[in-house]
Structures are given as structure tokens and as C-alpha cells.
Amino acid sequence: MRLIFGIxxxxxxKAVSQVIAGRLRTVxxxxxLGRFTxxxxxxxxxxxxxxxxxxxxxxxxxxxEKYRPQTLDEIVGQEDIVERLQSYVERNDxxxxxxxxxxxxxxxxxxxxxARELYGDDWGENFLELNASDERGIDxxxxxxKNFARTSFGGYEYRIIFLDExxxxxxxxxxxxxxTMEQFSNNVRFILSCNYSxxxxxxxxxxxxxxxxxxxxxxxxxxxxxxxxxxxxIEFTDDGLDALVYAADxxxxxxINALQAASVxxxxxxxxxxxxxxxxxxxxxxxxxxxxxxxxxxTAARSTLDRLLTEEGIAGGDVIDQLHxxxxxxxxxxxxAVRLLDRIGETEYRITTGANERxxxxxxxxSVALDD
Numbered sequence: 143m144r145l146i147f148g149i150x151x152x153x154x155x156k157a158v159s160q161v162i163a164g165r166l167r168t169v170x171x172x173x174x175l176g177r178f179t180x181x182x183x184x185x186x187x188x189x190x191x192x193x194x195x196x197x198x199x200x201x202x203x204x205x206x207e208k209y210r211p212q213t214l215d216e217i218v219g220q221e222d223i224v225e226r227l228q229s230y231v232e233r234n235d236x237x238x239x240x241x242x243x244x245x246x247x248x249x250x251x252x253x254x255x256x257a258r259e260l261y262g263d264d265w266g267e268n269f270l271e272l273n274a275s276d277e278r279g280i281d282x283x284x285x286x287x288k289n290f291a292r293t294s295f296g297g298y299e300y301r302i303i304f305l306d307e308x309x310x311x312x313x314x315x316x317x318x319x320x321x322t323m324e325q326f327s328n329n330v331r332f333i334l335s336c337n338y339s340x341x342x343x344x345x346x347x348x349x350x351x352x353x354x355x356x357x358x359x360x361x362x363x364x365x366x367x368x369x370x371x372x373x374x375x376i377e378f379t380d381d382g383l384d385a386l387v388y389a390a391d392x393x394x395x396x397x398i399n400a401l402q403a404a405s406v407x408x409x410x411x412x413x414x415x416x417x418x419x420x421x422x423x424x425x426x427x428x429x430x431x432x433x434x435x436x437x438x439x440x441t442a443a444r445s446t447l448d449r450l451l452t453e454e455g456i457a458g459g460d461v462i463d464q465l466h467x468x469x470x471x472x473x474x475x476x477x478x479a480v481r482l483l484d485r486i487g488e489t490e491y492r493i494t495t496g497a498n499e500r501x502x503x504x505x506x507x508x509s510v511a512l513d514d
Contacts, residue, residue, distance in 0.1 A: 204402075206395050209370055211255060214231070214259065218358070219363075220248050220356075223353050223355060231260060236256070237351050239331075239350055241333065242336050245395065246390075246396055247356070247357055254269070256302070260302075268298055269304065288322060300328075301331070302331050302332075303333070305334050306335045308336045320346050324349075334346070334350065357393070366398075377409065382404070382416055388422070388425065418454075421456050423456050432468070432472055432482075435508075435510040436472070436474075447461070458503055459494075462490045466486055489503065
């Protein structure tokens with residue numbers, strides 16, 4: 143730009159403007175530099191329209207959104223809860239709801255499905271979704287929630303405010319939310335979603351119908367994996383399906399993401415691809431490590447642990463989770479299993495409080511190896 147001004151400094155302003163405008167059009171358009179109007183480069187032989195349509199298609203192919211249930215009937219693995227929610231929807235008489243449970247089991251999907259069934263095409267205008275982990279202070283309750291509750295609601299008896307991760311709200315914000323639920327109970331229904339209902343104050347819990355979502359069963363996850371694989375034309379082995387179910391551990395979102403990632407790495411989704419992509423140790427590797435420690439061979443157990451942490455890149459916390467899931471698969475009597483669980487719990491606590499993962503896991507294996 144400085145060069146252009148320098149060359150044309152003695153010309154009139156109109157000439158300078160024309161030269162600059164022409165040069166900028168060449169740079170910003172599909173000129174010699176091969177860029178689009180937003181500065182992206184396009185591949186040779188491909189038009190801007192082709193690239194834009196391809197990028198839009200890629201965004202639409204996020205499977206956790208593509209296969210997200212749109213109605214309550216499509217939700218799998220939560221039959222009892224779905225049946226209760228459908229009775230509320232059929233009577234068009236919602237109370238305040240609280241959905242609690244771990245991630246990826248249908249809490250958010252259930253909330254949006256309720257709104258879709260109640261409001262049809264108008265559901266987006268009558269459904270406010272907020273994430274309390276991003277906006278966790280009292281201001282979000284005083285401003286956004288109250289403003290939405292005060293506005294007109296287009297002929298419907300009430301609107302829905304969905305507050306995701308409500309257990310992240312501060313104490314002051316929860317107190318303000320309680321008062322808001324009282325003040326606008328005639329025209330607003332709240333759906334609160336949380337991982338731990340114990341983090342929600344009692345006055346809010348007592349105003350809600352509480353639904354406790356459980357982790358999805360292995361059968362429900364496997365059924366959905368078969369459905370998606372059939373829709374996408376994906377082949378998978380039996381071991382690959384078992385690996386998807388094991389790695390998901392009841393989390394449908396994690397299973398779908400793993401399936402999509404594994405599907406692009408090869409023609410067939412197999413066990414090796416799933417475990418590599420999800421950074422999950424094979425159950426037999428965990429069992430081998432503990433068996434070595436139980437046999438008193440600490441050096442071999444430590445070598446197996448080192449391979450899991452270093453070569454396979456598995457986090458110490460994930461190793462602890464898998465150890466906990468596998469305790470009853472080891473050849474232990476009840477007393478020994480209880481002692482091992484106690485040590486696993488102590489190790490997990492120390493890691494979460496900031497202790498070194500490797501040291502704590504090696505100490506766990508050493509205590510098991512030294513046990514008579």
C-alpha cells in the first residue's frame with residue numbers, strides 16, 4: 143500500500159483511488175494470488191462456489207448433530223424417562239424440570255425435543271438455551287433470563303428456558319434464579335441440566351420434577367452404532383463394535399465421535415483404530431498390568447504402565463477409570479477387591495488434587511505387589 147501511494151503521489155486523488163481499488167479487487171478476488179474475498183486460498187481448478195459448498199457439507203456432517211434425536215420417541219436408552227416426559231407433553235402441562243446425570247446421555251437432547259414437540263416450527267422463538275458454565279454469575283439471571291421471561295410469547299401459554307450445566311451457577315445466581323422461578327412461574331418453565339444435582343440448592347430442587355439420567359446401556363450404544371454405520375455405509379468388525387461400546391462407557395456422544403473418527407482412517411472400523419483414536423487402553427492390557435502386580439512382579443507391571451502412559455499417550459486419570467471398571471474382572475476374592483478399590487480411590491483423589499500421575503500410579507502398583 144505504501145508503494146502504491148509512493149508511485150502515484152504526484153497524481154490526482156481520483157487516479158490514486160482507482161489504482162488502489164483495482165489492486166485491492168485483484169488481491170481480494172480470484173486474481174493472481176488465488177484468494178477469495180475472505181483471504182482464503184483456493185485449490186487449482188476449484189471455484190469459490192465449489193469450495194464453499196464443500197465446506198458447508200463438511201460442517202453438516204458432524205455426526206453428533208446429524209444423528210441427534212429430534213423427538214422424544216427417537217431417544218434411546220432412557221425409556222422410563224421418555225415415557226414420563228411424553229405424558230407432560232401430551233397434556234401440555236410442563237412443570238419445572240431438573241435433568242441430572244453424566245455427559246452424553248440425552249439431557250440436552252430431551253430438552254430440545256420437548257420444545258420441538260410443544261411449539262413445532264416456532265420452537266426456536268420460544269426456547270432459550272443458556273450454558274451456565276460460560277455465564278455463571280448473577281447478571282445472567284437478572285438480565286437475559288428475566289428479559290426473555292418478560293417478553294410476549296406468541297399465543298403459547300408458556301415459554302421454556304433451558305439452563306445447561308446449572309451446577310456451575312454461583313450461590314448468588316442460584317438464589318436469584320429461585321426468585322425468578324417464583325416471579326415468572328405463570329409464563330415460563332425452566333429446565334435445568336446438571337452433572338451433580340447436589341450442587342443445586344434445595345429451594346430450586348424442591349420446585350422441579352427431578353429426572354436422573356443413567357449412563358446408557360451397552361446394548362443401547364451398540365444399537366445406535368449399528369444404525370449409524372448402516373446409514374453411512376460403514377463396515378466394522380465385531381471387535382470394533384465392542385471397542386466402541388467399551389470406550390464410550392455409556393456416553394453416546396463419545397461413541398458417535400469415535401465412530402466418525404475411525405471411519406475416516408480406513409475401510410473397516412476395527413478394534414485397533416477405535417482404541418488408538420479414543421486414547422483408551424485395551425481391557426486386556428489393564429488386566430495384564432494388575433495381574434503382574436498381583437503376582438509380585440512390580441517391574442513388569444511398571445513397564446506395562448510406562449507403555450500405556452508414554453507410547454499410547456493415555457492419561458493417568460483414564461487409567462484409573464479403567465482400573466475401577468475392571469476390578470471385578472480380576473481373579474480376586476471380595477476382601478482383596480475391596481482393598482484394591484480403596485487404593486484406587488486414594489490414588490484418584492491424589493491425582494485430582496494435583497499429585498503426579500505417574501508417581502501415584504506406580505505407588506498403587508507397588509502397594510498391590512507388596513500385598514501378601
